Amino acid sequence: MQHEETLVEMESVQLGIIGMGDMGKLYARTLSAAGWKNVNVCDMPNKYDQLRQEFEGTGIRVMKDGHLVSRQSDWILYSVPAEFIDTVVATYGPSTKIGAIVAGQTSVKAPEIAAFEKHLPEDVYIITCHSMHGPTVSSRGQPLVIINHRGSQEKLALVERILGCFESEIAHLSYKEHDRITADTQAVTHMAFLSMGTTWKHQDSFPWFDPTYTGGIENVKVNMTMRILSNKWHVYAGLAILNPSAKAQVRQYSLSVAALFKLMIQEKEAEFVARIRAAGEFVFGNRGNREQILLSDNLLDQYSLGSVPKEKRKPNSHLSLLAMVDCWYQLKMNPYSHMVCQTPLFRFWLGISEYLFLNEDYLQDAIQAALYDKEIREDDMEFMMSARGWQECIALGNMEGYRMRFEDTAQFFKNRFGEAAVIGKQMIEMITRKTTTTS
Numbered sequence: 001m002q003h004e005e006t007l008v009e010m011e012s013v014q015l016g017i018i019g020m021g022d023m024g025k026l027y028a029r030t031l032s033a034a035g036w037k038n039v040n041v042c043d044m045p046n047k048y049d050q051l052r053q054e055f056e057g058t059g060i061r062v063m064k065d066g067h068l069v070s071r072q073s074d075w076i077l078y079s080v081p082a083e084f085i086d087t088v089v090a091t092y093g094p095s096t097k098i099g100a101i102v103a104g105q106t107s108v109k110a111p112e113i114a115a116f117e118k119h120l121p122e123d124v125y126i127i128t129c130h131s132m133h134g135p136t137v138s139s140r141g142q143p144l145v146i147i148n149h150r151g152s153q154e155k156l157a158l159v160e161r162i163l164g165c166f167e168s169e170i171a172h173l174s175y176k177e178h179d180r181i182t183a184d185t186q187a188v189t190h191m192a193f194l195s196m197g198t199t200w201k202h203q204d205s206f207p208w209f210d211p212t213y214t215g216g217i218e219n220v221k222v223n224m225t226m227r228i229l230s231n232k233w234h235v236y237a238g239l240a241i242l243n244p245s246a247k248a249q250v251r252q253y254s255l256s257v258a259a260l261f262k263l264m265i266q267e268k269e270a271e272f273v274a275r276i277r278a279a280g281e282f283v284f285g286n287r288g289n290r291e292q293i294l295l296s297d298n299l300l301d302q303y304s305l306g307s308v309p310k311e312k313r314k315p316n317s318h319l320s321l322l323a324m325v326d327c328w329y330q331l332k333m334n335p336y337s338h339m340v341c342q343t344p345l346f347r348f349w350l351g352i353s354e355y356l357f358l359n360e361d362y363l364q365d366a367i368q369a370a371l372y373d374k375e376i377r378e379d380d381m382e383f384m385m386s387a388r389g390w391q392e393c394i395a396l397g398n399m400e401g402y403r404m405r406f407e408d409t410a411q412f413f414k415n416r417f418g419e420a421a422v423i424g425k426q427m428i429e430m431i432t433r434k435t436t437t438t439s
């Protein structure tokens with residue numbers, strides 16, 4: 001497009017955002033800063049005055065409700081909790097301007113597409129999206145999924161121009177592909193970290209004081225768990241419970257944890273080692289020409305919430321990581337093919353799994369600790385029970401149960417969230433730099 005035409009488009013096209021939570025605000029501010037002159041936004045009607053004050057003088061137009069945003073806007077983004085997408089689209093969808101493009105930011109697309117198909121008029125387009133990062137992370141270089149579900153080439157090109165200002169890596173997928181891949185990159189990854197959090201809580205132990213969990217790749221486990229627990233529960237509950245592909249993947253993770261744990265407590269070394277080796281060969285033998293993510297123990301040492309000296313550290317069975325690789329193997333999944341929907345958390349998770357499996361000494365230590373170190377068994381037992389608990393909660397579709405488990409666990413750690421957020425941000429900046437230089 002010519003420069004002139006771009007300016008005219010930015011002056012004339014009306015953009016709308018329904019739901020001004022963290023992601024809605026990120027979108028509104030980024031679009032407005034990029035030069036889109038008409039950004040219309042709303043949240044719940046009772047937040048109107050507060051939002052108007054917050055955005056006074058920014059050029060962003062705060063409206064009373066989603067009817068007003070929908071009537072006027074040529075592109076509309078629903079940025080509300082996945083749990084409420086059906087109700088919100090049912091309310092405002094019929095007011096959508098003829099010929100507009102409708103999108104959603106929810107982290108799981110099956111319910112969003114179902115709501116769009118059910119409640120939107122036929123004469124509007126559906127081209128939805130998903131930024132694969134949280135609101136405090138720079139969008140540059142992170143994946144941004146675009147799903148052209150019911151759109152034309154011309155409308156798709158407009159969407160790409162609108163979203164271009166995020167400088168993200170665009171990935172075009174169907175909504176089913178999106179949900180299948182994010183069940184792995186998000187639902188299972190979060191469940192593994194949450195299970196660690198629940199384990200430490202049940203053990204009444206802060207990992208930063210425990211020689212088993214300080215330094216190196218343990219810092220990923222601790223800081224990413226704190227990061228998840230300091231966020232909003234509904235984001236994690238929605239993307240796990242409402243994703244049709246997540247139940248099977250989460251179930252396999254829980255089964256893998258249990259199967260390995262049973263072999264460990266019986267000290268069935270040959271069977272345990274054979275299973276780990278087969279899983280490692282399947283996942284990491286198939287990396288092809290891919291470069292390693294290269295997360296090393298030394299690199300990760302600096303991001304610690306604790307100060308246990310290196311010589312006092314104790315070996316860890318890494319049951320959470322062994323089970324992850326076993327889960328990929330049992331499901332015959334190649335996690336590297338999921339990088340298209342990677343989040344920083346997933347990259348860390350795959351990076352430390354890779355580090356464990358590609359360093360023979362490290363893997364040997366973990367296998368020995370898993371089979372013969374009696375001290376770590378109680379943590380591993382708690383981890384197995386925590387993973388089962390999260391899995392059952394997700395399988396039952398229990399949003400309220402999820403909220404209670406999440407908030408209860410978060411409460412235990414809340415005094416360290418401030419520090420963990422600072423370190424977590426530094427870690428994400430580090431992995432993002434590595435992503436943009438290696439991919």
Ligand SMILES: NC(=O)C1=CN([C@@H]2O[C@H](COP(=O)(O)OP(=O)(O)OC[C@H]3O[C@@H](n4cnc5c(N)ncnc54)[C@H](OP(=O)(O)O)[C@@H]3O)[C@@H](O)[C@H]2O)C=CC1
Nearest residue numbers: 019020021022023043044079080081082105106107133134
């Ligand atoms: N946070 C993250 O890291 C990411 C989140 N997402 C997804 O983006 C979506 C938004 O997440 P996020 O911004 O973090 O969540 P928030 O809870 O911060 O924002 C959601 C907003 O939607 C509002 N809302 C609810 N119902 C309505 C309605 N009927 N009309 C207008 N507004 C409404 C909520 O109001 P109230 O609080 O009063 O209910 C809230 O302000 C979710 O679906 C999430 O899964 C996607 C990528 C990253």
Ligand SMILES: O=C(O)C(=O)Cc1ccc(O)cc1
Nearest residue numbers: 107131132133134343344345
């Ligand atoms: O990186 C993660 O997994 C996060 O926790 C942030 C996040 C949450 C929800 C999304 O839909 C995308 C990113």
